[in-house]
Amino acid sequence: MTKRRGTAxxxxxxxxxxxxxxxxxxxxxxxxxxxxxxxxxxxxxxxLIQLRAKSARFGAFLDVAGEVATLCRExxxxxxxxxxxxxxxxxxxxxxxxxxxxxAVTDVHxxxxxxxxxxxxxxxxxxxxxxxxxxxxxAIGPVFGTESKDTGYSPVGLVQVEHAAxxxxxxxxxxxxxxxxxxxxxxxxxxxxxxxxxxxxxxxPSDAAGxxxxxxxxxRIGPGRL
Numbered sequence: 001m002t003k004r005r006g007t008a009x010x011x012x013x014x015x016x017x018x019x020x021x022x023x024x025x026x027x028x029x030x031x032x033x034x035x036x037x038x039x040x041x042x043x044x045x046x047x048l049i050q051l052r053a054k055s056a057r058f059g060a061f062l063d064v065a066g067e068v069a070t071l072c073r074e075x076x077x078x079x080x081x082x083x084x085x086x087x088x089x090x091x092x093x094x095x096x097x098x099x100x101x102x103x104a105v106t107d108v109h110x111x112x113x114x115x116x117x118x119x120x121x122x123x124x125x126x127x128x129x130x131x132x133x134x135x136x137x138x139a140i141g142p143v144f145g146t147e148s149k150d151t152g153y154s155p156v157g158l159v160q161v162e163h164a165a166x167x168x169x170x171x172x173x174x175x176x177x178x179x180x181x182x183x184x185x186x187x188x189x190x191x192x193x194x195x196x197x198x199x200x201x202x203x204x205p206s207d208a209a210g211x212x213x214x215x216x217x218x219x220r221i222g223p224g225r226l
Contacts, residue, residue: 004023016047017190017222019176019198020215021082022052024064026200032208035067042075043204044215048196050097050118052082065091085112095136100126103131118176122153127164132169139198140164144177146200156178158192165193183218190223 019043024034026152038049042055047120051063051068065081069091070080080095081088085108088096105117116136130138145155161177168175177189178198186197205214 011034016045016217016219017194017196018046018215019048019050019196020046020094020200020203021050021052021176021178021200022155023200024051024054024061026204030204030208031043033072037207037211038071038205040208041215042071042077044212045219046215047075047077049077049114050080050082050084050198051093054082055168058067058087064089065093069093080116080118085115088112088115095164097139097144105135109134121164122156122178127167131167131173137174137176137196138164138168139178140194141198143177144180144185146180158188160192161189161192165195169193183221186218186221 001191022034022038027034027037028131029139039075041049049072051065053064065087069079079093080097081093083102085103089112095118097118098105098108099120105119108115108117118137119130119133119135120139120141121130122141127138127140140161142153142155143157143161153221155215165175174195174197175193176198177194181189181197181199182202189197199218203214203218
């Protein structure tokens with residue numbers, strides 16, 4: 001594998017190599033409140049979170065986003081909202097994460113000045129196109145098979161992470177890897193060149209009482225042991 005390029009060479013990427021994705025549907029299915037999960041993660045030291053609520057209506061999503069955004073601001077954490085630039089602006093989040101079939105990056109910047117934008121990619125062609133756009137980070141995936149989200153794309157594997165890292169870093173962009181990344185698989189993904197790993201299910205223990213402990217365990221294995 002190629003040698004991992006450290007985040008020190010990417011000055012605007014100043015947060016944890018753990019990118020925690022707070023999926024409201026997944027959390028609700030366990031009977032937990034999204035704000036409580038966010039609070040536990042922040043207490044553990046997580047400083048990069050994406051909030052996702054695919055099935056929520058606008059008002060309900062905005063209410064949760066407002067709570068989470070307040071918690072993140074108080075903790076000095078960076079918050080991205082999945083897909084919804086309007087929600088990101090209204091709740092005061094730092095940015096929005098979009099996919100290949102969502103709102104175009106240029107449209108986000110035109111309509112919502114000041115938002116950071118992360119972009120999902122799934123192939124060499126998409127990576128090459130992405131780095132020519134005004135984004136704050138590039139995401140690649142799914143690295144492995146996952147049940148958390150049906151992307152419509154097959155797993156890309158670690159070799160694709162390596163290729164995407166070379167292109168992203170040459171453009172001065174950090175790379176986030178997502179999709180089926182577990183505690184055991186994460187070190188190999190960082191080694192392949194990812195600056196951060198996005199994690200959903202593997203950050204959620206069987207009992208809510210273990211949320212902080214699980215998050216701390218993830219932070220301990222990250223590059224630099226943050």
